[in-house]
Amino acid sequence: MNTMKQFLNFINGEFVATGKTFEKRAPVNNQVIGQVHEAGQAEVDAAVAAGRAALKGEWGKMSVVRRAELLHAVADEINRRFDEFLEAELADTGKPRSLASHIDIPRGAANFKIFADIVKNVPTESFQMTTPDGGTAISYAARSPLGVVGVICPWNLPLLLMTWKVGPALACGNVVIVKPSEETPATATLLGEVMNTVGIPKGVYQVVHGFGPNSAGEFLTKNPGVNGITFTGETRTGEAIMAAAAKGVRPVSFELGGKNAGVVFADADFEKAVAGITRSAFENCGQVCLGTERVYVQRPIFDKFVAALKAKAEALKVGPSHEPGVGLGPLISAEHKAKVLSYYAKAQAEGATVVTGGGVPEMPGEFANGHFVQPTIWTGLPETASVIREEIFGPCCHIAPFDTEEEAVALANATDYGLATTVWTQDLGTAHRMASAIDVGLVWINSWFLRDLRTAFGGAKASGIGREGGVHSLEFYTELKNVMIKL
Ligand SMILES: NC(=O)C1=CN([C@@H]2O[C@H](COP(=O)(O)OP(=O)(O)OC[C@H]3O[C@@H](n4cnc5c(N)ncnc54)[C@H](O)[C@@H]3O)[C@@H](O)[C@H]2O)C=CC1
Numbered sequence: 001m002n003t004m005k006q007f008l009n010f011i012n013g014e015f016v017a018t019g020k021t022f023e024k025r026a027p028v029n030n031q032v033i034g035q036v037h038e039a040g041q042a043e044v045d046a047a048v049a050a051g052r053a054a055l056k057g058e059w060g061k062m063s064v065v066r067r068a069e070l071l072h073a074v075a076d077e078i079n080r081r082f083d084e085f086l087e088a089e090l091a092d093t094g095k096p097r098s099l100a101s102h103i104d105i106p107r108g109a110a111n112f113k114i115f116a117d118i119v120k121n122v123p124t125e126s127f128q129m130t131t132p133d134g135g136t137a138i139s140y141a142a143r144s145p146l147g148v149v150g151v152i153c154p155w156n157l158p159l160l161l162m163t164w165k166v167g168p169a170l171a172c173g174n175v176v177i178v179k180p181s182e183e184t185p186a187t188a189t190l191l192g193e194v195m196n197t198v199g200i201p202k203g204v205y206q207v208v209h210g211f212g213p214n215s216a217g218e219f220l221t222k223n224p225g226v227n228g229i230t231f232t233g234e235t236r237t238g239e240a241i242m243a244a245a246a247k248g249v250r251p252v253s254f255e256l257g258g259k260n261a262g263v264v265f266a267d268a269d270f271e272k273a274v275a276g277i278t279r280s281a282f283e284n285c286g287q288v289c290l291g292t293e294r295v296y297v298q299r300p301i302f303d304k305f306v307a308a309l310k311a312k313a314e315a316l317k318v319g320p321s322h323e324p325g326v327g328l329g330p331l332i333s334a335e336h337k338a339k340v341l342s343y344y345a346k347a348q349a350e351g352a353t354v355v356t357g358g359g360v361p362e363m364p365g366e367f368a369n370g371h372f373v374q375p376t377i378w379t380g381l382p383e384t385a386s387v388i389r390e391e392i393f394g395p396c397c398h399i400a401p402f403d404t405e406e407e408a409v410a411l412a413n414a415t416d417y418g419l420a421t422t423v424w425t426q427d428l429g430t431a432h433r434m435a436s437a438i439d440v441g442l443v444w445i446n447s448w449f450l451r452d453l454r455t456a457f458g459g460a461k462a463s464g465i466g467r468e469g470g471v472h473s474l475e476f477y478t479e480l481k482n483v484m485i486k487l
Pocket residue numbers: 152153154155156179180181182210211212213216217218221232233234235237238240241255256257258288289336339391392393
């Protein structure tokens with residue numbers, strides 16, 4: 001009997017095996033920990049049909065108050081099964097337990113609660129006007145769900161980023177078909193059990209496993225029964241999905257890559273700035289789209305800052321999820337490790353000074369086969385260097401000095417991406433001017449990855465299309481209809 005963990009598709013309320021499987025390996029030691037059942041065209045089509053049926057059934061007729069109650073129940077059930085979600089996320093990603101237990105899993109639950117509350121409380125607009133014949137007309141707006149929403153997810157924050165889209169989509173009355181990353185199938189599958197337990201009707205939340213091209217991802221995005229697609233991941237993948245969505249002129253919401261700058265002024269609270277950049281460069285092993293792989297530090301504190309960040313990086317304990325005190329887990333896969341290490345090599349070939357790291361740490365026993373890399377800091381490269389231009393998605397950053405505010409703005413903006421920036425200064429004027437001048441969707445002042453779920457989240461330029469978060473999510477997940485009544 002095969003006792004290996006099986007990750008099944010979740011279609012119309014049932015867990016579905018397909019007979020075509022691929023291996024899921026643990027990032028901490030590269031051992032096979034499960035078999036993922038890949039959905040083919042038939043399974044994806046079945047999910048779309050079930051989703052369409054659910055829109056016409058009990059779910060489509062359900063009051064917003066009842067929907068909100070059910071989504072609160074989903075959040076409560078995630079919290080009740082917190083440890084199972086945590087273990088599933090740790091096995092899939094290898095990230096430190098402290099990180100997943102403070103960020104990934106709590107946000108998985110919070111993403112349902114916030115949007116359940118928002119949809120109940122956000123009004124739509126209404127206008128009264130005088131008509132040409134001297135009469136009166138009243139307009140009011142009404143929101144209806146988009147329909148079947150395809151949710152294509154990455155592997156870096158699997159539960160958090162998936163529920164960030166599923167929460168508002170369901171709150172607005174849509175049905176969702178989730179295509180988790182092939183690297184992280186576990187928590188999306190587990191959420192299927194939660195949906196059944198709390199009584200979410202069949203076909204409302206569904207999961208199809210597989211890859212992108214010629215697999216579940218492409219089958220889902222090309223299916224004309226899918227009314228809109230929301231995606232987080234690489235910019236090039238976004239382009240492929242956008243091409244698929246063009247057929248039928250279906251809307252997309254994209255949160256894509258970044259090459260974010262961290263800017264530290266000489267007047268910043270030094271210790272806080274060093275701690276902040278340590279997080280923004282190395283948290284989640286650098287696998288956060290908001291991370292700062294380009295750091296610019298004002299010249300009077302440059303040397304001191306580089307030395308302090310070096311000390312922080314070298315103090316990070318590299319290791320597997322469950323080891324106490326671990327600050328840096330592995331990268332997600334052997335493939336991704338090869339990509340990150342190729343950038344480590346490129347940096348040296350292009351003439352970087354390696355302040356720290358640049359290679360693979362020595363790991364004991366089975367963990368020697370894990371996808372661990374050293375946290376790495378470079379200086380001395382021209383702005384044209386590959387590691388300054390291209391998204392690496394690893395625990396690394398290049399630090400360069402700057403002299404003036406204008407120079408810092410020019411450096412921060414010299415990228416095709418426009419997702420996020422973090423600015424460290426105690427001067428309110430500098431902070432406001434920088435926030436206004438940097439072309440990104442998200443600016444953090446004296447902070448990083450500090451989230452208020454009511455705010456707009458997303459990127460400018462090649463970093464995305466649209467904003468999600470708070471009422472902004474309603475813009476994507478609903479159609480706004482205007483009704484004008486001539487009195
Ligand atoms: N949040 C972010 O900004 C993320 C960025 N990345 C970056 O992307 C690089 C590649 O990582 P991947 O996991 O391969 O990212 P990806 O963007 O290729 O994959 C993300 C999701 O899209 C799906 N997908 C891929 N091609 C598709 C297609 N043609 N149609 C429909 N779905 C498709 C994948 O199966 C996965 O579920 C990383 O090295 C990193 O630099 C990766 C993950 C998250």
